Amino acid sequence: MTTLIYDGTFEGLLTAVFEIYEHRLTHVRMQKGEWHNTALFENVIKVVTDDNRASRVLKGIKQKLSAQGLQRLYAAHMAEMEGEDDNLIGYIRYVFDSPKNIEEDYGNKYVMRVSEIVRMVRREKHRMEAFIRFQELKDKTFYSAIEPDYNVLPLLIRHFRNRYADQKWIIYDVRRNYGLYYDMNETQFISLDFATVNPGNVISAYNDDEAVYQDLWRNYFTSVNIPARKNTKLHLRHVPKRYWKHLTEKI
């Protein structure tokens, strides 16, 4: 068993694939981050991300997978799900070791797993598209805080750019401490230093109308409910509790 330590980037993962084939490794385990000099008796390779090698592997994948298939693989990796790198490596090796495109070979455990990961990621992305609640700040920027289960922020760019083309907005992943900022021209990744923000200033940072529309929305949410049809179980299935703290209507 060889442990491959890499930097967590997609290029890093592809470089690792290169190493696996170069050294003809069979049993491997992926590990993200720094190498701590503890596992004395293990075989450890520290993968140094190499754009050249990564792009050669990428080129190979492109020959075996559809554009969509590659996108799915990319999204599955970006989600940063705990302990899934080994499955992604298994998937990529299966891609290379098969003579034809295996994207739909759901009987294979790696293909099935990637398909499950992609489904979970897409669901989370879709939930964010639904559950993001903007609040208008004094400078007319619309701000939203989120805490998605997986790292889906980059997947949200296109949707929100297309939709809110005429307003400035920020979507901030407070769990991973980075955000997206759109200035009506381009989007960029940003990180905010909340340590320097005085909580007392936060409320006063909102536009005067903001509280009014939040109240109207909460009123609306209550008015459209039909008490005779109360169904808490269904409600919770659609709006799980962990999302409530950023949902205007549930606060």
Add this chain to the structure above:
Amino acid sequence: MNVDRITEKLNILADAAKYDVSCASSGSKRENKNKGLGNASNGICHTYTEDGRCVSLLKILFTNVCIYDCAYCVSRKSNDIKRAAFTVQEVVDLTINFYRRNYIEGLFLSSGIFKDADYTMERLVQVAKKLRLEHNFNGYIHLKSIPGASDELMREAGLYADRLSINLEMPTEEGLKLLAPEKNRQDMIDPMGFLKNEIILRTEEKKLFKKAPMFAPAGQSTQVIIGATPETDQQILQMSDQFYRDFKLKRVYYSGYVPVLSDNRLPALNTAVPMVRENRLYQADWLMRFYHFKVNEIVNQDNPLLDLDIDPKLSWALRNLQEFPIDINKADLRMILRVPGIGVQSAQKIVAARQFRKLNWDHLKNLGIAVNRARYFITCNSPQHERRDLTGTAIKQYILAESQSKYIKNSTTQLNLF
């Protein structure tokens, strides 16, 4: 802005609109243009009320003042309730501000009939026109077409709205006569036919001229109230089938009657909302639209009512055991779709995956099919399969015994297993 007044209006006019169950915001192709606000190509449920229904659109009445006195409707003339009316600008402001905060996909605007049909329809069109032309709003707009409004207004509505709908209200003409004697079913069907033709015409036009404007790109829908009148499921589903075919409707909505009014023509006030029946009707509707079932296979002279304790697909399979078991590795997609416990996506995955290898029970489980139901109807690449010659009743009993029905505690009917 007079916040208190707007809040009160919103409460009254949202409350009055909530019995219209249509919630879809999908099916349109409207894109954001000229860096404006919004697009309508997604279909997103932004939240769910405590009754578990999706909230996708700002669904309100323009006014709940109405000249009609339909027995089933909260807003009927003779009902002693608070009345209110929005101005065009108020609806526009609410829509824009809710939309900018990502609360909604767009607007669903309906109305009581005040003065006459044209006057009412004109207000609805004004709202949509203002949103589109003055605010460059590209979000979803669903307008009610008001029966009796002029062709001119209907045409204009189609230019600004994504979807138009007219509610049939009652599944049959007799039902409507009983509860809404002032209304005439033909008055509802005529504009549906007019809009259908207009949509076909405009779609042809758009094929020829890319720049031709879109016309109700998300089509038409309708709604019928279930359980207020004594129609059978067969009558209801045959009606749906006919409207899907004749008017190319995108959706028929079934709204279980919520007793809100005391009237000797209606179920008593303490009657339970027929939620299970409503759910079964939607399942049957899905079978017709996505699973290639014919309406007569689901309900017919011998089976005019849907089973309440099992879903209509299982019910059909149990009545047609001679069609099973099928070999999952050989059967065509159409037949796989008919197996209880297999949905559209799993069926497609099965057909794709079996080209690589023969599938066994483990594969099927991983693909997400409900093996506990499907196992009575299929064989796969495994020596284990159901060999007993079970009757429909026995299979039903086994399946019910090991599944936790979400309705079991609400079910009012006896399970007729024995």
